[in-house]
Amino acid sequence: MFLEFEKISRSFGGVNALSEVSFGVQAKTIHGLIGPNGSGKTTLMNVVSGLTGPDAGRLLLDGRPIHRLRPHRIAALGVARTFQNIRLFPKMTxxxxxxxxxxxxxxxxxxxxxxxxPSARAEERQSVANAMACLAKAGIEGRARALACSLSYGERRRLEIARAMALKPRILLLDEPIAGMRLREIEEMETLFRSLVESGVTILLIEHNMPFVMRLCQRITVLHFGQTVTTGAPEEVAEHPEVIEAYLGMKSEC
Amino acid sequence: MSEFFAVYGSLINFVGINALLALSLYVPLSAGQLSLGNAAFAAIGAYGSAILTMRFNVPFPLAIAAGACLSAAVAMAIGTPVLRIRGIFLAMATLAFGEVVRIVAVNLAITGGAEGLIGIPNKTTALIIYGTVAATAYFLAVLGGSRIGWSFASVREDETAAMVMGINTTRYKNGSFVLGAFIAGIAGALYAHLNFIITPGEFGFSAEVQLLIYNIVGGTRSVLGPILGAFIITVLPEVLRGVGVTAGPLRMGVNGVILLLVILYLPNGLSSLFGQKR
Known part of the structure; x- marks a missing residue:
């Protein structure tokens, strides 16, 4: 397993946000993380990127324990992420x-x-060219000179993905990457994610759009009240009785 | 020309020193750290270098370097605990540090107590001041486009996002603080050797706030902002005197009105009038 969660627990005050979460993410796959609101998905992602330390349990990246490292060290190991509430540098282009x-x-x-x-000029050119390539991959090269705070919601999500790609990550954590996007944009993101996986990147993504998750992910883990309900292929997960009760069933009633 | 310099020489020198002080605060501000301790760092540079030249006959350039390094060393020591706090609380902590420095200077024998140091050799020239300002401005402008400058900007814009992009935010925040203290130390050393006398009171609360005003009026989007701010605020009283406004309180009032107008209508400072530089 490329990323292995071993009985990860984390509580905030009296709330057990995560209790003994265990599952593995295979290299070069898209792994979905689903579950109702408040089930601990984002907390789990914060644990991976080092923003939240786990109270107990181990987290292994490529066999190496990373749960005690600070965020910048984890990033240096090739872990990039985006945020559910989008964290751009608003006053930069x-x-x-x-x-x-x-x-x-x-x-x-x-x-x-x-x-x-001369090396300074070469580095400058390289840096700009790489940045442009990342913007192009995310489909917003046309807005290269626009301020981040002037972008539409969908464009902001794309820019955040472009910025995460600048790190040349081995694993990309995406927290609701297509929330607020139009249908065509969603299709473009799907193509982008698939091509990233083909180029060797592993993706762990949180998403509420079930058809998107079902057709994109090779494996899916379901969280409920901070516990893993099941991990498996999309069709197995969709038929799992506890999942239907905990998540899918509830959603169809709404 | 020489007549002009005879009349305005000291004003020209003070514009340069203030520009250097403004740049010293610009560095931590560019990393999003609101420090109000830079006048105290200037005091450390001023006292440190003056004691070296007066008591130990240390050559002037060496004394400047020693003063600046002493200031940077103090910043390094207090940076790690102090920079764990953010925003307005950081401002308060650094302000308290400034008071500590002032009180130490008042009570030590080697700093001359409340009367300060008198008889500092006059070695600073306009050429030295403006050479230092130009070199510092060039250095900071280049720094801004380097990896270090981008890290400062990232920390300022969103610290959490900076962290997950692999930026050691603690290190860069400390770095901005120490570099700012180093520049303030140089400015203090130049000031001491320009002025014949230094007293602890000169480096107190109003001096700290003055540095912040330079940066607000000039803007912190590029290195030209703080220099412009220091120039305007330093020259303004003389211009006002020229048009017949001499009363102290009224001058302070004019300063206040300018500050208010800039904050209301040019939130990025006066330098934003001359093209947008990121």
Whole structure:
């Protein structure tokens, strides 16, 4: 398993947000994480990226324990993410957002720039070209010079994905990546995610759009009240009685 | 020309020193850290370098470097605990640090107590001041486009997002704080060797706020902002004197009105009038 959760628990005050969550994410697959609101999906994602430390349990990335590392160390191991409530750099342009996201790629060193060495210009060109490529992949190269705070909701989500891709991640954590997107945009994202997986990236995604999750994910894990209900292929999960009761059943009644 | 310099020489020098002080605060501000301790760091540089030149006959350039390094070392020591707090609380903590520095300066024998140090050799020239301002401005402008500058900007815009992109936010926040203290230390050393006398009171609360006003009036979107702000606020009283407004309180009032107008109508500072630089 590329990413392995071993009995991860986390409580906030008296609330057990996660209790003994265990499952694995296979390399180069799209793994879905579903469950009703408040079931602990985002908390689990925060644990992976190091923003929330688990109270108990272990988290292994490629066999290496990462649950005690600080967020920037985890990012350096190739873990990138987006946020449910979108965290962009609002007063920077799209291009600048992605350039800021290249931090771990090296480049833009201070001293060559101070003395205007040729390597500084080469690094600058490379950095801009890479940023443009990330924007193009996410389909917002046309808005490269627009301020992030001027983007539409769907464009913001795309920019956040572009910025996460600037890190050249091995695993991408997407927290509701298509929320608020139009049908055509959703199709474009689907193509993007599939091509990322083909190029060797693993994706763990939280999403409430069930048809999207069902056709995109190879495996799905269902959380309910901070516990894993089941992990399996989409069709197995869809027929799991507890899942239907806990999540799908409830949703169809609404 | 020489007549002009004879009349306005000290004003020209103070514009440069204030510009340097404004730039020293610009660095932590560019990383989103509201520090009000930079006048205290200038005091450390001023006292440190003046004691070295007066008592130990240390060459002037070496004394400047030592003062700036002392200031940076103090910033490094207090940075880690202090920068764990954010926003207005950080401002309060750094302000308290400034008071501590002032009180230490008042009570130590080596700093000359409340009367301060008198008879500091006059070694700072306009050339040295403006050379330092130009070098600092160039350095900070280049820094802004480097990986370090982008990390500062990322921390300022959204610290959590910066973290998950692999930026060691603690390190960059400390770095901005220490670099700011270093520049403030240089400015303090130049000030001490320009002025013959330094007293603890000069580096108190009103000086701290003054530095912030330079940055607000000029804007912090580029290095030109703080320099412009320092220039306008420093020159303004002389211009007002020229048109016949000499009373102190009225001058402060004019300063206040300018600050208010800038905040209301040019939230990115006066430098935003001259093209947008990110």
């Amino acid at each position: 799209c291009m600048e957002n992605v350039i800021a996201g290249q931090h771990l790629m090296g480049g833009r060193a201070l001293f060559p720039r101070l003395f205007r060495l």
